[in-house]
Amino acid sequence: MKTKATIVSALMLGLSSFALAHPTGNMITVEEHVLWPYINPIDDREHHACVMICDKNSEPKVFIQSEFPASDYMLYNDQDNIYIIERKYLQSTQEFKIRVLKTMIGTKPKVIWNWFKDEWRIGEGGFFMLSDNHIVFGNYPDIYSLEKGKKPSRYFEFDQPIQRIRAVENDQILLLGDSACYLTQQNGTVLKQWLKLMDNDIKNAPLNRNQIFDADYQNGTLLFAYWGKRSFELIDESGKQQTILHQTEPLTPHWVAFLDNKKLLFSSRLIFDGSTPKPYLVLLNEKNEKAVLWNAR
Secondary structure, X not given: OOOHHHHHHHHHHHOHHHHHHOOOOOOEEEOOEEXXXXXXXXXXXOOOEEEEEEOOOOOOEEEEEOOOOOEEEEEEEEOOEEEEEEEEEEOOXXXXXXXXXXXXXXXXXXXXXXEEEOXXXXXXXXXXXXXXXXXXXXXXXEEEEEEOOOOOEEOOOOOOOEEEEEEEHHHXXXXXXXXXXXXXXXXXXXXXXXXXXXXXXXXXXXXXXXXXXXXXXXXXXXXEEEOOOOEEEEEOOOOOEEEEEEOOOOEEEEEEEEEOOEEEEEEEEOOOOOOOOEEEEEEEOOOOOEEEEEEOO
């Protein structure tokens, strides 16, 4: 029988071509703005990361640009404060290094944690800040706490493997598992759960990966990007599930975020011809009417 480490290693090898071409990270909303990581230019083979920003009245533009190749950004916001993990890969030493930046819309980012070696891929599985000196992050299959200058330790024990974490309303945490989501308190107490979210009979999933990629929660409603089904799904307070947007190849659901009562849905065009993925971001209003915010080809 394969061990968990063997299975995870095989998955990462299978996704290597995708990971090299596409940024990791997540999408956040700050007031009326939406921010997400990408690469700039979008066909950059050296993978210089950036953070993009736009609102319903403006075209997407670069919010911050990394000067390093093989870089990525991960995002979290507490009200108007935006925390950014910048990661770079050093080919010479074959190691990752990260630093933490803090900023607001319209202000210059400030370094609050300087570069340090990252053996934990911090932020890749989601993160949030308890303070400027304290990070909580997901690293499959657990959730960890890291105080500045110290070593990570488990934040709380959870009896299910966790792919990604996200801070949501009321100081609660949304945990995305292999086929379930859990809304918890800061100590891991489960407040609400959504089980058996995946359809095991899915055929022709992108990269043969039948997975839920990202999720967000607001006012009793769960929103998630179902990579394997090429769909965006919504489960309301009563437990009723509906597909709010279904896509066809090559579009693949990636990230989600609530913007008030609207839904932001981010996809990537995956065409395996040597080209980099192309972004497709839409905004769905309360009636699920669609407005395209970014559609690069």
